[in-house]
Structures are given as C-alpha cells and as structure tokens.
Amino acid sequence: MGVKAAVAAGAVGIAAGLVARTLVRERRDSEGDGRHPEGWKAVTVLGDADAFTDGGYPAPLERLRDALEVRIDPAPGDKGFEVHARVREGAQIDDDDPEQALRTALRDAKQLFETGEILLARPRPHGHRSVSLLGAVVDKAEDKAKGEGVL
Amino acid sequence: MKALCWTGVNELAVEDVDDPSILNAQDIIVRVRLTTTCGSDLHLLGGYVPTMRAGDVLGHEFTGEVVETGSAVTKHHVGDRVVVCSFISCGKCWYCKNELYSLCDNGNPNAGIPEMLWGQAPGGCYGYSHALGGWAGSHAEFIRVPYADQGAFTVPEGVSDERALFASDAAPTGWMGADLGGVKPGDTVAVWGAGGVGQMAARGALLLGAERVIVIDRYQERLTQVDEVIGAETLNYETSEVLAELRELTGGRGPDVCIEAVGMEAHSDRVDFGYDQIKQQLRLQTDRPTAVREAIFAARKGGNVFVLGVFGGFVDKFPLGAVMNKGLTLRSAQQHGHRYIPMLLERMSRDEVVTEHLATHIMPLEEAPTGYEMFKEKTDGCVRAVFRP
Numbered sequence: 130m131g132v133k134a135a136v137a138a139g140a141v142g143i144a145a146g147l148v149a150r151t152l153v154r155e156r157r158d159s160e161g162d163g164r165h166p167e168g169w170k171a172v173t174v175l176g177d178a179d180a181f182t183d184g185g186y187p188a189p190l191e192r193l194r195d196a197l198e199v200r201i202d203p204a205p206g207d208k209g210f211e212v213h214a215r216v217r218e219g220a221q222i223d224d225d226d227p228e229q230a231l232r233t234a235l236r237d238a239k240q241l242f243e244t245g246e247i248l249l250a251r252p253r254p255h256g257h258r259s260v261s262l263l264g265a266v267v268d269k270a271e272d273k274a275k276g277e278g279v280l
Numbered sequence: 281m282k283a284l285c286w287t288g289v290n291e292l293a294v295e296d297v298d299d300p301s302i303l304n305a306q307d308i309i310v311r312v313r314l315t316t317t318c319g320s321d322l323h324l325l326g327g328y329v330p331t332m333r334a335g336d337v338l339g340h341e342f343t344g345e346v347v348e349t350g351s352a353v354t355k356h357h358v359g360d361r362v363v364v365c366s367f368i369s370c371g372k373c374w375y376c377k378n379e380l381y382s383l384c385d386n387g388n389p390n391a392g393i394p395e396m397l398w399g400q401a402p403g404g405c406y407g408y409s410h411a412l413g414g415w416a417g418s419h420a421e422f423i424r425v426p427y428a429d430q431g432a433f434t435v436p437e438g439v440s441d442e443r444a445l446f447a448s449d450a451a452p453t454g455w456m457g458a459d460l461g462g463v464k465p466g467d468t469v470a471v472w473g474a475g476g477v478g479q480m481a482a483r484g485a486l487l488l489g490a491e492r493v494i495v496i497d498r499y500q501e502r503l504t505q506v507d508e509v510i511g512a513e514t515l516n517y518e519t520s521e522v523l524a525e526l527r528e529l530t531g532g533r534g535p536d537v538c539i540e541a542v543g544m545e546a547h548s549d550r551v552d553f554g555y556d557q558i559k560q561q562l563r564l565q566t567d568r569p570t571a572v573r574e575a576i577f578a579a580r581k582g583g584n585v586f587v588l589g590v591f592g593g594f595v596d597k598f599p600l601g602a603v604m605n606k607g608l609t610l611r612s613a614q615q616h617g618h619r620y621i622p623m624l625l626e627r628m629s630r631d632e633v634v635t636e637h638l639a640t641h642i643m644p645l646e647e648a649p650t651g652y653e654m655f656k657e658k659t660d661g662c663v664r665a666v667f668r669p
Contacts, residue, residue: 173374175372175373175374175377207374208374209374232392236391239385239386240370240385240386243370243372243373243385243386244306244370244372244373244386244427245305245306245352246304246305246306246352247304248304248370248386248387248389248426248427249303249304249389250389250390250413250414250415251414252298252301252303253300253414253415253416253424254281254283254297254298254299254300254337254416254420255285255297255298255333255335255336255337255416256283256285256287256293256295256297256334256335256336256337257285257287257295257334257335258333258334258335259287259288259334259335261334263330264333264334267331267332267333267410268333270331270390270392270393270410271390271393271410271414273392274389274390274391274392274393274410275389275390275391275392276392277392277393277395277396278391278392278393278395278396278401279395279396279399279400280391280392280395
C-alpha cells in the first residue's frame with residue numbers, strides 16, 4: 130500500500146470515528162462509566178424470559194453471575210425481554226476489563242439463547258497479513274470488538 | 281486454496297490461503313462456482329472503508345455447491361446447488377423475524393466496531409471489512425457459510441449459474457429499493473445508476489406495476505442493456521439535463537419514487553461533483569452524496585427516496601430542507617435479501633427476472649485483479665467481471 134493512500138485511508142477512519150464517537154459516547158453525569166446510567170448495560174432478547182432464567186442464565190452470563198446485578202424486564206410490543214446487568218460494586222472479575230467482560234457476556238448470552246450457538250469468526254482464510262500501523266489498529270479493534278461498542 | 285485478497289489501497293493479489301472449515305453446527309462449506317465483482321467492492325478497493333486488513337478475501341455475491349454441512353444443518357445437503365445471500369443473518373432475532381435481515385443482531389461478531397461508527401451494528405457481510413464481521417469473501421475456491429439454513433437457497437433446476445449468481449445481492453438489493461421505496465401501480469420511478477443493482481431496481485419497479493421507469497447513467501452500453509433487457513427508459517446525464525428531463529417526463533411533478541443505486545463515489549458533471557470530490561479527497565467528508573442530492577431535488581412533493589448505494593460515514597451539503605419542505609420519505613438499507621431471494625429465484629425460473637447479461641466478462645479467478653481493473657475503469661463495456669474459481 131502506498132504511504133499516501135494508507136494515510137488517507139486511515140484518516141477517513143479516524144475522522145469518522147472521532148465524529149461518531151462524540152455522537153454515541155456522550156458523557157452524562159452518572160454513577161457508572163458515563164455511557165449508561167449507574168453502569169447498567171442491556172440487551173433485548175427475543176423469546177421467553179422464563180426460559181432464559183430456567184436452570185440459570187445462558188452460560189456466558191451465568192459465568193459472571195456472582196459478580197453481577199441482573200434485572201430482566203419485558204420489552205414493549207413483540208420485542209421479547211430486556212436483560213439489564215451491571216458489575217456489583219467491589220466485585221472481582223478475572224478479566225482485565227470488567228466492562229468488556231460484561232458486554233461480551235451479554236452479547237454471547239443473547240446469541241446463544243436466540244440461535245443455539247455462539248458464532249465463531251476465526252480461524253478464517255486470509256492472505257499475507259503485512260505488518261503496518263493501520264493493520265495493527267484493525268487487528269486490535271477486532272480483538273476487542275465484542276467487548277467494546279455502545280452496549 | 282486460491283483466493284483474491286485485498287493487499288492495500290488499489291492493490292489486489294491472488295494468494296494461497298487456508299481452506300475454510302466448519303466452526304459452528306449451523307455452517308456449511310460451499311465450493312464457489314461463480315463469484316462476481318460489485319460496485320460496492322470498489323469502495324473497499326479504493327480505501328474508502330477503513331476497517332480493511334491486508335490479506336482479507338474479497339467477494340460477497342456468489343453461487344456454488346455444498347460440499348460439507350454442520351451437524352445442525354437441516355435444509356441443505358452435500359451436492360446442493362445454492363445461491364447465498366451476501367448478508368449473514370441468524371433468522372431468529374427480532375430483526376430477522378421482522379424481515380429486516382441485514383440488521384440481524386447476531387450475524388456480526390464485531391458489533392462493537394460499527395456501534396462506534398453508527399450507534400448500532402448491522403449484520404455481517406462476506407468479504408466486506410472488519411466492521412461487517414471480517415468474514416472471508418467468496419472470491420475463493422471455497423467459502424464458509426454460517427446460519428446456512430437461513431442464508432443459502434437451493435437454485436431451481438433450469439436456472440443457470442450465470443442467472444442465479446445475481447440472486448445473491450444485485451437482484452434482491454434492487455428489488456428492495458423498489459419494494460421498500462413504495463413503488464405502486466401507475467407510479468413513475470427514476471433510478472440513478474445503471475449497474476447491476478440499478479438495473480434490478482428498475483426491473484423490480486416495472487414488475488411491481490410502475491407505469492414508467494427511467495434509469496440515469498453515463499455509460500451508453502449500460503443504458504443499452506436497460507433499454508433492451510430491462511425494458512425501462514434511459515437518460516444519459518452527459519447529454520441530458522436530468523432534472524429538466526424528469527420534470528418534462530412527469531408533467532412537472534417529478535418522479536413518485538426516486539431510487540439511488542450509486543453510492544459514496546458518485547460522479548456527475550454538475551458543479552457540486554467537483555465540490556464533493558475535493559472534500560472527499562481532503563477527507564473533509566467521507567462520502568460523495570452527489571446522486572442522492574439529485575434524487576431528492578427530482579422527487580415529487582410527498583414522494584419517496586430510497587438510498588441503495590453504500591455509504592460509510594458523513595456527507596456535506598445534504599439538502600435536508602428539500603426533504604422536509606417537500607414532505608419526502610427518505611429510506612435506506614443494506615439488502616434484506618432473505619425476504620426476496622426465494623421469490624426472485626421463482627421469477628428467474630419464469631424468465632421474468634433475467635440477469636446473465638450483467639456478467640459481461642467471465643474469467644478464471646487467477647485473472648481477478650485484471651477483472652477488477654476492467655470493472656473499475658469500465659473498459660470494454662464491463663458491467664460486471666465474474667470469476668470462476
């Protein structure tokens with residue numbers, strides 16, 4: 130990749146990302162991490178809420194159960210139910226970043242409940258991965274993608 | 281296996297890569313028989329979609345033969361000839377149950393990336409950047425298809441590979457523009473872009489009962505296809521003043537439905553194209569909305585505008601005032617192909633939808649870099665370069 134082209138492509142991403150970030154990560158006064166009031170994160174799940182809790186939560190969420198407060202509410206209309214969760218104050222989670230662990234657990238628990246499996250993306254076929262700054266940024270973004278975002 | 285990889289901005293190479301394997305019980309592996317370029321690939325190629333990684337396998341529109349099935353797959357068997365929707369959707373979440381398949385909650389394992397760009401994540405798409413899941417694309421000998429009972433469709437006997445291929449993306453995308461654009465019997469519809477998607481939008485509009493359909497482009501060979509194969513009228517914007525022509529053709533009203541099938545690298549001979557080009561190259565805006573603007577100005581009062589072209593970020597000088605004061609309905613989406621593909625395959629089997637003329641250049645996968653060059657530069661009348669791995 131030419132240096133100019135690489136820089137230009139990167140600039141597009143950075144510019145778009147910065148603008149988007151200001152839109153979707155507006156900080157508010159709260160007791161949580163600034164994105165959700167009091168640290169709660171939530172996913173909406175299609176299906177029967179009783180089945181979601183029957184015998185424990187789906188495994189990805191159950192694994193963190195002792196460290197979490199979990200609240201399940203019906204979603205409006207035909208949208209199923211809402212699973213709200215936050216890390217208990219002072220709770221210990223082995224993962225490096227408890228907030229990322231919680232986002233990952235919520236996404237995986239929803240997916241496992243709705244589809245019966247956690248979709249694996251890797252390993253996948255690919256050609257030569259040349260070493261570059263932008264490549265490293267994309268790799269890192271993908272590694273953390275499930276634990277990041279606005280969830 | 282061999283695969284076409286994106287290796288950098290405007291750089292492609294055919295490389296030896298690992299074969300895909302079944303990773304989830306709902307997967308199948310497909311041996312690719314035909315796989316086509318798409319105009320939206322050019323945005324990846326040109327570096328306009330920043331979450332590409334050197335070595336990514338391109339391609340999202342393909343047909344092939346099932347060679348392996350996961351343990352939970354019930355609909356497909358080894359040997360089935362299938363066409364696969366370019367978007368990956370679980371079929372079980374609220375969005376899929378409401379036929380908004382490209383918005384699937386579960387098809388994109390990298391949801392955190394698009395959430396930071398757009399606030400919410402769409403589903404995944406083969407060969408279309410790490411923002412849409414990082415899925416390996418179809419320009420390869422084999423491809424893994426997740427949620428196969430949802431996303432793969434058996435091709436009816438009598439429908440050729442060359443026709444079925446475009447049921448993967450171009451045909452359902454175009455049909456969606458006409459359907460969700462609200463085309464009704466008696467409508468006049470204008471379509472910007474005479475590529476594969478624009479032609480299919482025009483055909484969809486005609487089959488939904490539109491009285492007149494006018495397709496706008498500058499490449500005469502594409503407009504000739506529209507005239508001879510699709511059965512719609514044409515306007516060449518290099519020789520016609522589009523807004524004036526559309527007013528004349530509609531008795532001063534403007535089209536009832538305007539469908540934009542161009543995307544973020546639109547071209548025009550108007551002054552605003554130069555403005556958009558400069559701003560995009562200076563990265564002061566990510567996308568050029570030139571055709572969208574024209575569609576908005578052209579639409580009749582109270583009309584509908586549907587944006588089919590792919591956009592990634594932010595645009596400038598968006599005529600929101602025209603949208604508001606003319607009472608327009610503006611709608612857009614990546615394709616919800618699963619809701620249309622079975623119907624389109626049926627129509628293909630009855631010759632109501634024909635697509636093989638789009639495949640103007642069919643070549644071996646090894647020649648794919650040349651095929652993309654032809655497709656990008658529109659040389660030799662190239663509408664779509666199609667690869668046979």
